[in-house]
Amino acid sequence: EAGVTQFPSHSVIEKGQTVTLRCDPISGHDNLYWYRRVMGKEIKFLLHFVKESKQDESGMPNNRFLAERTGGTYSTLKVQPAELEDSGVYFCASSQEATSSYNSPLHFGNGTRLTVT
Amino acid sequence: RKEVEQDPGPFNVPEGATVAFNCTYSNSASQSFFWYRQDCRKEPKLLMSVYSSGNEDGRFTAQLNRASQYISLLIRDSKLSDSATYLCVDARRGYQKVTFGIGTKLQVIP
Numbered sequence: 001e002a003g004v005t006q007f008p009s010h011s012v013i014e015k016g017q018t019v020t021l022r023c024d025p026i027s028g029h030d031n032l033y034w035y036r037r038v039m040g041k042e043i044k045f046l047l048h049f050v051k052e053s054k055q056d057e058s059g060m061p062n063n064r065f066l067a068e069r070t071g072g073t074y075s076t077l078k079v080q081p082a083e084l085e086d087s088g089v090y091f092c093a094s095s096q097e098a099t100s101s102y103n104s105p106l107h108f109g110n111g112t113r114l115t116v117t
Numbered sequence: 118r119k120e121v122e123q124d125p126g127p128f129n130v131p132e133g134a135t136v137a138f139n140c141t142y143s144n145s146a147s148q149s150f151f152w153y154r155q156d157c158r159k160e161p162k163l164l165m166s167v168y169s170s171g172n173e174d175g176r177f178t179a180q181l182n183r184a185s186q187y188i189s190l191l192i193r194d195s196k197l198s199d200s201a202t203y204l205c206v207d208a209r210r211g212y213q214k215v216t217f218g219i220g221t222k223l224q225v226i227p
Contacts, residue, residue: 004160033212042121043161043204043217056213091160098211105151106212108160 002026004109006092012115018080021112023092025074031095032075033106034067038088046090049075050098061086082116089113118143121207123218130225134195138221140205141187147209150188152179155202155220164190164203195225 005024013019025032034046046065047057051072060067064083069075079086089111097104122141130136142150150167165172167179167188178191192199205218 031212042119042219045214045216048213059214093212095212098213105163106161106215108162110160113158 004092004094004107006090006109006112008112009110010113010115012117013082014117015084016081018078019082019114021077021079021090021092021114023075023077023109025092025094026107029094029096029107030072031098032069033093033095034075034077035091035093036088037091037111038085043091046077048098055098079114082114084116087114087116119218120144120216121205121218123205123221125219125221127222127224130195130223132195132197132225132227134225135191135193136195136223137189137191138203138205138223139187139189140218140221141185142205142207143186144207144209145183145186147207149208150179150181151206151208152177152188152190153204153206153217155204157201161204192223195223197225197227199223200225 007022030051032049035043037043045059048055049069052069066078091111092109093106120143152164153161154164155161167181169181171180176193180189202220202222204220207216
């Protein structure tokens with residue numbers, strides 16, 4: 001089966017610009033997550049979709065971040081306007097179940113490396 | 118105190134060596150742990166779950182010590198291909214708010 005795919009793999013933008021990241025989860029996975037890793041820090045949860053609904057967006061840093069999952073398929077994460085501290089690797093992941101288990105692991109995409117200059 | 122703490126390393130070990138990593142967690146209610154492996158500039162991938170009774174998968178053994186609130190990963194007969202960062206994961210609240218450790222970097226040298 002195709003894995004979680006993310007686009008672009010790299011993005012370099014200037015402060016104040018807008019960037020949109022895309023994630024295509026594994027087909028049939030209702031649960032989609034966004035995580036972020038800032039250099040030197042742990043991977044942090046951003047938000048969770050169940051199908052097209054935002055289940056939990058408590059990890060979103062501020063209102064410059066907007067995530068959508070229209071139709072419950074792919075998801076986008078928009079940063080507008082981007083700030084220097086937004087630089088990092090943005091991972092998307094999907095799972096069949098939201099409850100953690102070995103039978104329903106998190107499948108990660110390759111990540112989008114965002115650099116804001 | 119961080120919810121999940123790991124020694125970032127790096128751990129440099131020769132091929133064939135046995136190496137162990139620990140990961141401490143702060144919430145005594147946590148029960149669901151995993152080890153993920155992340156290669157350089159790649160995505161994290163599930164390595165193994167951590168069961169309370171301990172579990173083994175080939176050269177890898179994971180254990181949970183509730184009394185001291187730590188989990189461990191033991192790798193026997195290290196291979197060059199084991200070189201990676203190993204992430205400790207507390208998923209007690211489900212994947213919605215999974216907590217990652219910073220990762221321990223392992224470098225197996227010939």
